[in-house]
Amino acid sequence: MTILELHRTDLRGKTLDAMALRSVLPRADVDVAAALATVAPICEDVRTRGVPALLELTARFDGVGITDVRVPAEQLRAALADLDPQVRAALEESIRRARLVHADQRRSDTTTTVAPGGTVTERWVPVARVGLYVPGGRAVYPSSVVMNVVPAQVAGVASIAVTTPAQREFGGSAHPTILAACALLGVEEVYTVGGAQAIAMFAYGARDADGTVVVRPVDVVTGPGNVYVASAKRYVQGVVGIDSEAGPTEIAVLADETADPVHVAADLVSQAEHDPLAAAVLVTTSEALADAVDVELQRRVAATKHAGRVEEALRGRQSGTVLVDSVEAGLAVVDAYGAEHLEIQTADARAVAARVRSAGAVFVGPHSPVSLGDYCAGSNHVLPTGGTAAHSGGLSVQTFLRGVHVVDYDEAALREVAPHVVALAESEDLPAHGEAVTARFGA
Structure with missing residues (x-):
């Protein structure tokens, strides 16, 4: 393997505004708008032909011939019965912690007396039905089942459906661990449809060839996915609500000389293993730390299971090291970047983290790695990417609630x-x- 060093952008001695920073920071070549040309005919095919289109598209894109898009209830129960006890215990703990955090997000109705005899009450009403997308390409994501389902349940959504791509390895069904996670959460409506066609299925509903309704349309679609999933969500937005256009994952680490290069490198690798388009960005005041991280990356990438994927991500234009004069300048950089996941590994990390204004989630100090948030922190890991954290938040109970004003004069x-x-x-x-x-x- 050739020497692996993160591409460097040296901003020391430079004063750049947010617009200028956005033009020089590492960013993936992920064009959601360009993907619309591919996604639009897929969505329209599903809208007009329903289930027959879903079966054909699954065969074309996933290489799996399926005859039914829905997973039988007995298969869900069997998957849970066969689940490895350690994985089940981990999922149960992940669910418990997520419920604790998301329960505190539930809003209470409020009544304001505007004038004697005149009130406005704001009621928080859950949407009736949601469609939750769980990716299933290079990896299996039962954790994404937890992250999608728990806030919807806490919000009080009555009808919850999950979809995930069909897997050739499992005879056209979903990965058993995903099915087990659904069963553990009490979700009985599960489909094996992936990609843009899955988003269209939820947005428009789907009928069988004889006109029978197989999938009812939903009110809100949530969940992460690739650029085609994100593009499909943009295409159907307005027909349904969406959480965000969550594309390939990102990690940014704001670090100074106090950071441990082993921690930083391990965290960069952990997110790079998701996808060759994953972004891993180090923003640091310390050139010595940047050098040490490069050395540690060389060792870790060579030893990790998905070395090829990780190396491609780290060598991509979306990844790199940004050198800055101060933590203050580093904050300006990370706010301009708007990372999905932002780690603060500096002196007085809590105070620095409190000043961040643009990130999907912030991880404070040496013992709060992003992978903790992926699974068991209690936070949600469905987060905005591609800089959209500047205006969008992560998946939460609020995603599934509507504020309704009741006027009574x-x-x-x-x-x-x-x-x-x-x-x-x-x-x-x-x-x-x-x-x-x-x-x-x-x-």
Whole structure:
């Protein structure tokens, strides 16, 4: 193997604004908009032909011939019965911790008295039905079942469906560990459809050739996936709600000279093993640390199971080291980058982390690696990527709730405010708006 060194961007001595920083920082060549040309006909095929299209697309893209898109209930039960006890215990602990964190996200209804006799109540109402996507390409992700299902359940969603790609290795069914995780969480509606066609299936629903409804449409689609999944979510947004366009994973580490290069390198490798397009970015004030991380990466990549995939990710233009003059400058860099996962490995890490404004999730200090959040921190690992953390948050209970205002005014309260309503209606040249109020008082 040739020498592996992260590509370096030296920003020392430079003062760059957020726009300039975004143009020079490492970023993957993932064009969700360009993928729409591929995704649009797939989504339309599913919308118009339903299940027959899903079967054909699964054969084309996954190389698996299936005759039914839904997993039988007995297969879910069998998968749970056969689950390795250690994996089951780990999943149960992951679920317990996730429920603790997500339970505290549930909002309470609030009533505000605006005037005597006039109130506005904000009710938090769960959506009726959700479709949760669990990836299944290079790896198996039962943890993503937990991360999608738990907040939906805590929110009170009544109808939950999960889909994951069909696996040739398992005769066209899903990976047994994913099925077991669904069973453990009490999810009985599981499909073996992946990619853009899965997102379209949830958005539009799907009928069989004879017109029978096989999959009912959902209100919200969530879950991570590749660029085609992200593009499909963009395509159907508006027909359904989505969480975010979560693409290939990212890790950024903001570190100073106090950081341990072994920790930093291990964490970069841990995320790079997801995908050749995974991004691994080190932002540091210390050139000595950057050198030490490169040395440690060389050793770790050679020894890791998925060395080829990891090396491709680390050598890609989406990965690299950014040298900065100070932690303050480093904060500006990571805020401009907006990482899915951001580790703070600096002196006084908690104080530095408190100043971060743009990240999907922040991991503080040497004992909070991203992989903890992937599985058992209690936080959610379905997070915004590609810089969208600047305006979007991770999957949460709020994703599945809608705020509904309930307006309740009595006659006296309406009469008191009527002149203001009329004045505003007339200022907007909408006189009937005002008349809808005055008509109640014989005017």
